[in-house]
Structures are given as C-alpha cells and as structure tokens.
Amino acid sequence: MALLEIQKLNRRFGGLHAVNNVSFNLDQGMIKAVIGPNGAGKTTLFNLISGNLPANSGTVFFDKKPIHGLKPFQIARCGISRTYQNIKLFPGMTALENVMVGRHVRSKAGFLSGMLNLPSSWGEEKEIKEKSLELLELLDIAEFADTEALSLAFGQQRAVEFARALASEPKILLLDEPAAGLNIYETAEIARLITKIQGRGITVLLVEHDMSLVMDISDEIVVLSFGEKIAEGLPAAIQKNKEVIQIYLGDDDA
Amino acid sequence: MAVKDYLSALILIAVVVFIQLATKATDTSYYLTQLTMTGYYSLVIIGLCLVMGYAGQISLGHAGFFAIGGYTSAALTTYNLTPLLEQGNGLVRFLSDKGLLISTLNLYGEAVLYVNPWPAAILAVILTACIAFLIGIPVLKLKGHYLAMATLGFGIIIYRVVLATEIFGEADGISEIPGFTLFPGVCVNGDFGNRVINYYIAWSLVLIGVILLLNLIHSRVGRALRAIHGSEDAANAMGVNTARYKVYTFVISAVFAAVAGIFLAHYNGGIGPSEAGIMKSVRYVAIVAIGGMASMWGSLTMGVLLNFMSLRGMFGSYDDAVFGAIMIIIMLFAPNGLLNLPVWQKISKSIADKEND
16 A cells, blocks of 8 residues: 655756656555665655655645645654754754654643643653653663763764654654765664664655665665656666666766 | 752742842842843843744844833823713723723823723733734744844834834833732832832742743743754754744743833833834843853843843943943854853863762
8 A cells, every 4th residue: 555655746946857757656664765876856855755845746645645735844743754864953952852852743732831831741741751762762872862962973863863753653754865974884773773663664765875775675666867767666676777777887888 | 940940940039039138238229120120121031032042033123022012001001091081982981881991180180091001011912912923924934134134124113113103202202101000009110119019020020931931941842942943944844833833932022021011111100212222122132142042041140230230320321332242242252151151161060070079
C-alpha cells in the first residue's frame, strides 16, 4: 500500500527546472532512497514534500489525503518528520530539550496553561520528558541529555536530530543526506540507526550521496538527474542500470 | 519556573521589602516614587525580554504599546461625557446605566462625567492587544533588520498620532488623570499618603509578571519559542505554528507594556508624548540587551538600575545619549549582556567549584 504518492511534481527556479514531472510511490514500512548527482533536485524534492517550498504543479498524497500546499507545521502534524543535510538543531538548548521540541505535535498545553503553570499540563510535560529520554536511549546518546546540543560531536548531533524527528512519532521520516560529513564508522552507525527506525514500523525516505549506505539499507531506489526521474527499482537493478552508470561515471565518449 | 527562579523571586521580594524599610528608616521615602515608576517600566522590559530573548524577534515600537495603553485609559478617564449625556447619546446613557461612569465635580464646581478607571483600563488592554495582533500578523513575517524597521515605523506612527490628536492633548499630553481605585482603599495615584502602597502595587505587578513569563518560558510553548529563536525552519518542521506563536508572544508583551502605561499614567496623574517616543523604545531594547537578552532576571536587574538612575536625573540632559552609548558599548563588548561577561562566569564557576570541594 502506498503511504506517500508523489505525482507529476514540478518546481522551477527561474530557468532551471529543478524538479521535472517526478512521480513515485513510497510503500508502508520500506526504506526508499533518492539518489542522483549534485544538482539533480533531490533536496528540492524533499523541500516540496515537507512543505518548505511550494511546488509549481503536481500533487503529494499522504495516506490518501492531499498534503501539497500545506505549511511545514501542518505536514508535520500529519505525521511526516524530517532532518536536514546541514543539521538544524536549536542552539542554546540541551540535547533533551531539542528532542522535547519534537514532541510538540503530540502535546497540547498552550500559552495560558504555560503562563499559569496549570496542573493539567504537568502530566503532559512529564510524558514529553520521559518519551524524549527514551528516544535518546534508543539512539545511544542518553548520556548527553543535558549537554548543549551544538557542543556535541557531529555524529552525535545527527543522532539528536534523528531523535527530535522521531519524537513526533511520525509515520514517515524524511532524511536529507544523513551521512553527509560523517566518517565511515559514523556512517555505519547511521545505517544501523536507520534500520532500527524501520524496525519500529516507520517508513523512511532518504536522500543520500553515499552509495554504499544506500545500497546496504534501501529497499527501493529512485534516481534523479537534472530534475527528472531516470530510474526506479531495487538496488540490484539500479546498480546494473546503464543510464544510472552513465550519469555517475560519465559517457564512454566523454 | 525552575528552582533557581523561585530563589530569585524570593530575593526580589526580599529586596523590594528591604528597600521600602530602608527608605523608611533613613527618612528617604521620596525614593519610592522613582522606584514605583521603575517598577512599571520594568514590566515593559520583561515583556520585551520575552519577545527578544526567547522568541528571537525585535520590537522598536514598544513605547507605542505603552502609549496606547496609557493614553487610552487616560483619555477615557479624563474626557468629560456630560455634554454627550445631555445630548442623549445612547452609548453614554448605556454606560451610565451600567455604572461604568463616575460623576464628580471639577475645579469650578461643575458636574463632570468620566469613564470609571476599571472599564477604561480593561478597554485599553483589549485595544492594545487588538492593535498588536493586527500589526503583528504582517510585520512578524519579516526578519532581522526588516522587522526592526517595521516596528520602528509603527512606533513613529503612534508618536505622531498622540502628538497630533486633540483628545490626547497633543504636545501637552493628558494631565489630571484621576486615581485608579483597584479595590476599596487601594488606589493607584500619586498621593503622598499612598506612596508605600503604590510602591508595593507596582512591584507586585512586576512579581506577577515575572512569574507568568518564567512559567511560560519553562513550558511547552516556551520551548517552542526558543526553538523559533534558534531555527524557525526547523521549529516549523517540528509542527510549531511559528507565525501564530510569534504573534501571540508579541501580543503578550504588548499587553505588558499597555498595563505598565495604564498604571503609570494613573500613578503620575499625567502622560505625555515623550512616553511614546522612539527614544523610549530604544531605551527598552538597550536594557534588554544589557541584561543579556534571554535573561528575565538580568533584564529586570538592569532595567531597575538604569531606569532608577535615569528617573533620579543622574544622567542629566544626556539621558538619551547615555542609553545610545550603552547600546553601542554593549553590542561591542558584551553582546551577551553585562551579567554574562566572562569575568562573572569565572566568578560563579569558582564559587561552584568551592562548593563542590
């Protein structure tokens, strides 16, 4: 069953057709990777799905409901959570607090309840903290709960960002280049984390440059080049696809 | 509130009471007048601190909200409605029937009819909140310099409006504003005999205000606001309705400014256009900056210190120049506030180390 249906999505920046008529489905429970050379439109595609950028045309259906045109916070409330290529943690906040912000959509206390510190919000606040700590434990970074998030090592920051994204209990997790800037050990760790996340029943869509990571963990791969989808299929098939090899390694005559 | 905040709140209460007793003992209770006014200005400061330090936005128009509150309450409680009642104005008759008006005799023994300060104050707060909401929606879409300029523009508009409007007394402002009887026996006014009680009214409001805001900062909403400060994109992607949160925060801080304006107008018995001036807004921003932006207690401490010195006339005719200079110096040498200078952190760290030994 397709959890996310992307149909004929288009986005232009002036004369550049960054995402050109891209369509594909994301099935429940799988890890799907979007790959392609630099400038292929991968991150733009992500920003269209998460609502950070409006599409020029095309539709995105999540769980049979249209989500194109919604604001990022509305899409987050539907159950789609994301991370960023250049980690966007909240400075001046601890790792735990960062993750607690992730539970925003799963909690309700508003301005009045906050100002008056109403007892009705105490239980909720406790739950936010407990669930957030659980996630830090799941990602093996519980010891850094009270450390300022931005003072952590890069790989740990990425794990905090994962925990923050998971805190909203999303149905789909969008990972924008989760291995960017990581060494091979940290990348292996990230691969383990992603499969762990899949094990919790969360569907994953990721953009990635690191081929070994993609081939190891993906159930399916979509290949973009110059904004267009040129191939889609199982990792093994993609590895043998002539057109894909050509865009990655160049023409014989080049 | 965090444990540390409860402690700070207790210290605040102790300091407020100590100062009052000290002025009594040394027969210097005239200081209480400036300390009361300082309390009201501190309300503006802590409200602005929420916007600047926590939500990460800026407002160079907060004197405008102070003025809207103060002027609305002042105009309603000083504008004689007797002629309108005699003309058979329906609204005035309705207000009169509902007991929302006060009739007294003026200096010349003529009967005059004013709006009771309570409904006037409530109306002033509602009006300020509405204006802040309507201005906030478009303006808070802007960021950085653009937001600063837009709020500055708002401040200028309010300043010129009070300066040009007859009912607001134009350049003279509004004087002879009646006292605001909060409940029987407790009146906000400048009477000599009411000095001590007014000092406590002002600082009770500050205490309540600080507690409300600290509660907010440590709540789910406060976390979301700090997240907006850190990365608006990421906060939005986490499901925070960033636009709405920014506007609500702006409205709350505008209401703080309005309440300060209302109380100060009744306390002083007058309000003038300088309260709406740009330099007042700049002063508020400078104080929040020197207090360390994201520090309620820092802003409050600095606000009390500087406003008190300014009100005592310690800066002489260079008053505004001093605040301008403070702004430059802080930005250059202590962008994280005076209380966050490395030297203080070293001291507090060495104290903590000693305690751990």
